[in-house]
Amino acid sequence: MFPGTRESIDRDAAEYVIIGAPLDVSTSFLPGTRFGPDRIRQFARPFDDYDRRTDLHFSACGVIDQGNVRAWDDATEYLEWLNGELTAIIRDDALPVLLGGEHTITRAGVDAVMPDVFVCLDAHLDLRQTYDGNTNSHATVTHHISKIDTIEEILIIGARTGTETEWERATAADVTIVSPTDLTAGFDVTTWIGDRSSYISVDIDAVDPGFAPGTGTPEPGGITPQDARETVRAAASSAVGFDIVEVTDRDDGQTASLAGKLVRDFIYTHYAAKT
Amino acid sequence: MFPGTRESIDRDAAEYVIIGAPLDVSTSFLPGTRFGPDRIRQFARPFDDYDRRTDLHFSACGVIDQGNVRAWDDATEYLEWLNGELTAIIRDDALPVLLGGEHTITRAGVDAVMPDVFVCLDAHLDLRQTYDGNTNSHATVTHHISKIDTIEEILIIGARTGTETEWERATAADVTIVSPTDLTAGFDVTTWIGDRSSYISVDIDAVDPGFAPGTGTPEPGGITPQDARETVRAAASSAVGFDIVEVTDRDDGQTASLAGKLVRDFIYTHYAAKT
Amino acid sequence: MFPGTRESIDRDAAEYVIIGAPLDVSTSFLPGTRFGPDRIRQFARPFDDYDRRTDLHFSACGVIDQGNVRAWDDATEYLEWLNGELTAIIRDDALPVLLGGEHTITRAGVDAVMPDVFVCLDAHLDLRQTYDGNTNSHATVTHHISKIDTIEEILIIGARTGTETEWERATAADVTIVSPTDLTAGFDVTTWIGDRSSYISVDIDAVDPGFAPGTGTPEPGGITPQDARETVRAAASSAVGFDIVEVTDRDDGQTASLAGKLVRDFIYTHYAAKT
Amino acid sequence: MFPGTRESIDRDAAEYVIIGAPLDVSTSFLPGTRFGPDRIRQFARPFDDYDRRTDLHFSACGVIDQGNVRAWDDATEYLEWLNGELTAIIRDDALPVLLGGEHTITRAGVDAVMPDVFVCLDAHLDLRQTYDGNTNSHATVTHHISKIDTIEEILIIGARTGTETEWERATAADVTIVSPTDLTAGFDVTTWIGDRSSYISVDIDAVDPGFAPGTGTPEPGGITPQDARETVRAAASSAVGFDIVEVTDRDDGQTASLAGKLVRDFIYTHYAAKT
Amino acid sequence: MFPGTRESIDRDAAEYVIIGAPLDVSTSFLPGTRFGPDRIRQFARPFDDYDRRTDLHFSACGVIDQGNVRAWDDATEYLEWLNGELTAIIRDDALPVLLGGEHTITRAGVDAVMPDVFVCLDAHLDLRQTYDGNTNSHATVTHHISKIDTIEEILIIGARTGTETEWERATAADVTIVSPTDLTAGFDVTTWIGDRSSYISVDIDAVDPGFAPGTGTPEPGGITPQDARETVRAAASSAVGFDIVEVTDRDDGQTASLAGKLVRDFIYTHYAAKT
Amino acid sequence: MFPGTRESIDRDAAEYVIIGAPLDVSTSFLPGTRFGPDRIRQFARPFDDYDRRTDLHFSACGVIDQGNVRAWDDATEYLEWLNGELTAIIRDDALPVLLGGEHTITRAGVDAVMPDVFVCLDAHLDLRQTYDGNTNSHATVTHHISKIDTIEEILIIGARTGTETEWERATAADVTIVSPTDLTAGFDVTTWIGDRSSYISVDIDAVDPGFAPGTGTPEPGGITPQDARETVRAAASSAVGFDIVEVTDRDDGQTASLAGKLVRDFIYTHYAAKT
Numbered sequence A, B, C, D, E, F: 001m002f003p004g005t006r007e008s009i010d011r012d013a014a015e016y017v018i019i020g021a022p023l024d025v026s027t028s029f030l031p032g033t034r035f036g037p038d039r040i041r042q043f044a045r046p047f048d049d050y051d052r053r054t055d056l057h058f059s060a061c062g063v064i065d066q067g068n069v070r071a072w073d074d075a076t077e078y079l080e081w082l083n084g085e086l087t088a089i090i091r092d093d094a095l096p097v098l099l100g101g102e103h104t105i106t107r108a109g110v111d112a113v114m115p116d117v118f119v120c121l122d123a124h125l126d127l128r129q130t131y132d133g134n135t136n137s138h139a140t141v142t143h144h145i146s147k148i149d150t151i152e153e154i155l156i157i158g159a160r161t162g163t164e165t166e167w168e169r170a171t172a173a174d175v176t177i178v179s180p181t182d183l184t185a186g187f188d189v190t191t192w193i194g195d196r197s198s199y200i201s202v203d204i205d206a207v208d209p210g211f212a213p214g215t216g217t218p219e220p221g222g223i224t225p226q227d228a229r230e231t232v233r234a235a236a237s238s239a240v241g242f243d244i245v246e247v248t249d250r251d252d253g254q255t256a257s258l259a260g261k262l263v264r265d266f267i268y269t270h271y272a273a274k275t
């Protein structure tokens, strides 16, 4: 269990439900996202329950950990199953917090929460229509999300690579790209979101592999952990869903540690905003 | 390239064609078979070209290395493509030597060479009809092979685990199970094969994880490296196809080193027998 | 959870209760036994539910996994707490299966189940009265157990090192030492136990570090995984308690894989004997 | 030996005495601080003897390395013993440079040198009165130091987490907290110290785990290596004692490399200031 | 092969020839530069072919990968052989892109391309005349290059350590040192180069070991990956030769990933400038 | 220091002098023998001082540890220097115990002690006259030793690979090859030695890489740790010099642990025989 959470038995009382989705089937380079959810939970163990900034205790934020939805190798079927789980969470008036697993799982999350905008931290555009003949690969996830009815606009923060076709797609009005340099220069995510509801998806490869090497497709030139944290905090209050994906076990734990901290930053900030 | 081989340009003159098949999509526990072929080549580097037992130089056995057939996540399509590559090798009168990749790839190998018997070293029966809803998983490979027209009998050496249904299937007349204990006790693979043509498939997890931890589904209680070597040597002269599968990069290299040595033992023995 | 178990909610119906005791305070050389229980569970994932030898399904043996009893750095207090947990399990007529953690925890186990004899697989005698001034170190555990009232005799299998004082202690009538060589030569643990009740403790360092490097105090010259397995099977039916200890995460998983398999071998054999 | 030092035989002539204190008993999450001192020495090997900034050769700064004070699992007894060693160093008019080991050891250092102020780089407040029932845990070290007679004030740089009680304690007049952001914004440690004597303690987890993952309780959101270095340089001339703690071996060496460099930066700067 | 390149058969049409030089004989601290070239190729696999900044596809830049020039332990002989290979590349009007291997190999590169200036990113001055009695060590490479006839000036970016003699040598008119701080402060490499032809050598240890731990002689206090990238881009158009050296396999891949990206940044920028 | 030894100051009283020779220049495949001596010392830490078989305490056998003779990259010069150190040890009537480092260093050992026979455990014949143009490579060491005046005969135990020329050389009367199979079958090293003085050299790659993966040129098909131990014990009493070489740090410690144990077995047995 994620430290500071209660078991899923108490779900009625939950404000947030953590759920692991260890899908690892289309990870194109370095596999291991199947170990992501448990590794994030493990590296969250040393964190203090209390957060000075928000003056909150994590264990008092109403978070439960429902464990992992065991994955198999048919991503499309898995997303349906996962979507069912997430929909049930939303019916219980809780906000789902997904721990990936490959980025593909985000589609189930967005489908379930139906936000106005999709705020994504990612090195990659993920706007392909197909990858290696697979229409449901991690590299197509933002493309699919752009077609979900409720989605008005998409924001991709930390983006720095894609195919020529993806970059052309990204010039359309519904997509805003914030490069790592733009972010450092002060891009204001809060203003961009406005009063719209958001789904926040953190592909950990948005962060530079010098800080977060434990990921499936490392891409140098990324954002700093600090910028990732500030972005999550700035967007948090608008969120109706959250995930963090593409964490593997192929490093010394620094990637999972950062991921666990971003989960905490999200929940503290979201909870503080609504109370 | 596998040390001691020439490049694929010379394929007409080849007796053996090494080909990597880095499929890693249904690996159920520890991923990394995608790195198997290159890791086997790497750990074969320190081996001497000369083999005292057969008085042969590896570089004089007519082996070429055709590189890897890049894998994607549709195993069924991939097997078809791989089968095409292997069929072309056979048309050139060469014997294919496949480096996996997950065990699933063996189906393409057996399909291509059409042997009388299938000789498999494996901890697992791999006789499932489906695994997690996937009819083309590594855990179903021997089931599929048992249905190939030319296959008269199947021998599974080192087998020690399976579902109840698999074990029942294994009691049929066309399947012979040799446990690690039976093998140590002196099971004679040469006699079992007789004058039939064979395809030899080495799932490296047949060997105990104490010796070969770098594999997808480690299963304690396995055979020794020595027994694996003697089995390969005993079966080699009958073979029309050979593979070694399920090697990952999650160890200190001992698994790939053993795999590379078994490839060499196979080729030395087969070549010595026919010349 | 250990694969094939149910959650602890069903404890009334349980035959076996798995419980993790991640104590890691007196580990003298290589730390990491705190990760032992979870790592054993992880590497047990790929095991089939069905066991051919006993014709049993693990999930039908009535095993529940109660999770870990979180450890802190006062070993003496921790043993008391753990003893309470184990006593509750016994009151529920279930057999406790402890996953260590350092060997020190075994004292709580033996105290709780009150067996006639203590059957220990260990490279070390663990008969010190104190180690570095600590009277409750892993190196003193068998000494303490020898003083428990119910204990008639102690058997240490795989033992190969100790202080001169420990070896002298081991010459007393209540201690029998079986060296790795003696074990290979055919020592009969079943006869030694007779019709007495036993507690079986597997310090994984009994096995040679060539097979099981992930342990706190590696000692070359050990028993084989096969001998460990046969010993566990031979002793199982007499057991009223079982543990496996000193597994760390500092290897490629082969140590945890073996440990998980020995847990399974124990339960299959014990369950088959009583049904 | 730390490169560039002489052996302890020459202690009379020493200006600085390096001493390892590999205590690793209350490390709450990732163990391995027992390997810290030797790993720091190892990764200091490639450093040049000459420092351009101060125009000094390290081997001419009068540094000896007295080796490690072997640790055992009774932290309280160990601190007494260590305090004796450190007191002897001070009597010889040398400045002790401690290599940890868990942070707990700092108490022995401050006790021995009796500074006016305690300058600590740490992610954690370490102001607990007890941790898991242990009054002498690494998480209580700054609390204990705050009670030492000579200590007027405490400065904690890089601090970003603690319990609510610790944060309340930190609001008292004798504690100053400098967050990572405050430090980047230009907090002036030299001014804060004034003309008082200091003990500098570097808990390496003050640095972000992206740069220094090899530590016992990684906490994202930390200071940069550059800020750590500038802080050490700014405080150095006031110091009468120095330590660096919480380095483990669970990374690729970057943490020990940074620690070794900070030791060097401290000694160069301190020596340059007094000559 | 480096992803996006063709095989060396097409060398006539090549604009750039990648060539690996896995020399690893004088690596003084952490060995493994012998695995550098293949590891850089491996971690370049997930990069997209298309580069948004330059609007170029890597596979359309005319790059071939000639594989590795197998190294042995006589560095002087090896450099001669390598120089021959590089000279042949230049005769074919292609620009050599060397993947090291230890820094020593750069001498062969500069000798072959005869540039006006040498632009080096390095933590070390490498201006020794001899190291451990070896006049052809990685620590002497810039010294040797300073004596090559065509070389007018030398620029060492990221330099922060050397012997006193090296620093004195560095005060001569033909050497310019840019410290990490100077670089951040805006040193303009384009202006420094002017209209002269350059050879760019990236010793990856110029980058801080927090970002790039997989190198032979880690030296804290380095430049950021971003500064490395901007420097390579700024210098690229002047280059007649390029190398990246001192990458090992002793990390989680972040060092090779960065190195592969710098190779790509160099080629994109150089190609864009000339077309 | 190797545990149980005293420092070199007491050399007059020493029976055995341990000396590290971390040469790592011609290691052809996996580097890291430079870390061999310190790693062997580290993994010997958990061993008990007392040995039951010989009834001896290691600390009472008169062993001192003189530390390492720092290596550089000119192997020929280094061997001369090392030979001087070893000759000094012999003049003091002590037996040198060398910890490698690559096998090349054995030449210095044999040169210094002038034995009648050379008893070598090795996977490789090491009878090349040159390797990659280097006449002083690890692969030539037994060739050089065969030319030393005092050497009557050479015994190579565990040998299983070499060039055709080496195998021919090995058919000469002065060389006896004992394959791993021959050893298991009961080859009697004591009889072979007779009353001649021997130098024992243990190239750890004689042992199968399944047990000892941390070595420079792993070669499957090796001897067991038990056979290595029995061989060392059988030969020990005749020895006037001993070394263990080719241990690297690229594993989980099992290789260094075995090496440290063989050093201990050698000294216990040798000391017991002479007293």
Ligand SMILES: [Mn+2]
Binding pocket: A103, A122, A124, A126, A138, A203
């Ligand atoms: Mn993504």
Ligand SMILES: [Mn+2]
Binding pocket: A122, A123, A124, A203, A205, A206, A217, A246
């Ligand atoms: Mn991404």
Ligand SMILES: [Mn+2]
Binding pocket: B103, B122, B124, B126, B138, B203
């Ligand atoms: Mn299989």
Ligand SMILES: [Mn+2]
Binding pocket: B122, B123, B124, B203, B205, B206, B217, B246
């Ligand atoms: Mn298998």
Ligand SMILES: [Mn+2]
Binding pocket: C103, C122, C124, C126, C138, C203
């Ligand atoms: Mn024990």
Ligand SMILES: [Mn+2]
Binding pocket: C122, C123, C124, C203, C205, C206, C217, C246
């Ligand atoms: Mn033990």
Ligand SMILES: [Mn+2]
Binding pocket: D103, D122, D124, D126, D138, D203
């Ligand atoms: Mn602290």
Ligand SMILES: [Mn+2]
Binding pocket: D122, D123, D124, D203, D205, D206, D217, D246
């Ligand atoms: Mn801390």
Ligand SMILES: [Mn+2]
Binding pocket: E103, E122, E124, E126, E138, E203
């Ligand atoms: Mn350099």
Ligand SMILES: [Mn+2]
Binding pocket: E122, E123, E124, E203, E205, E206, E217, E246
């Ligand atoms: Mn450098």
Ligand SMILES: [Mn+2]
Binding pocket: F103, F122, F124, F126, F138, F203
């Ligand atoms: Mn050798």
Ligand SMILES: [Mn+2]
Binding pocket: F122, F123, F124, F203, F205, F206, F217, F246
């Ligand atoms: Mn060898």
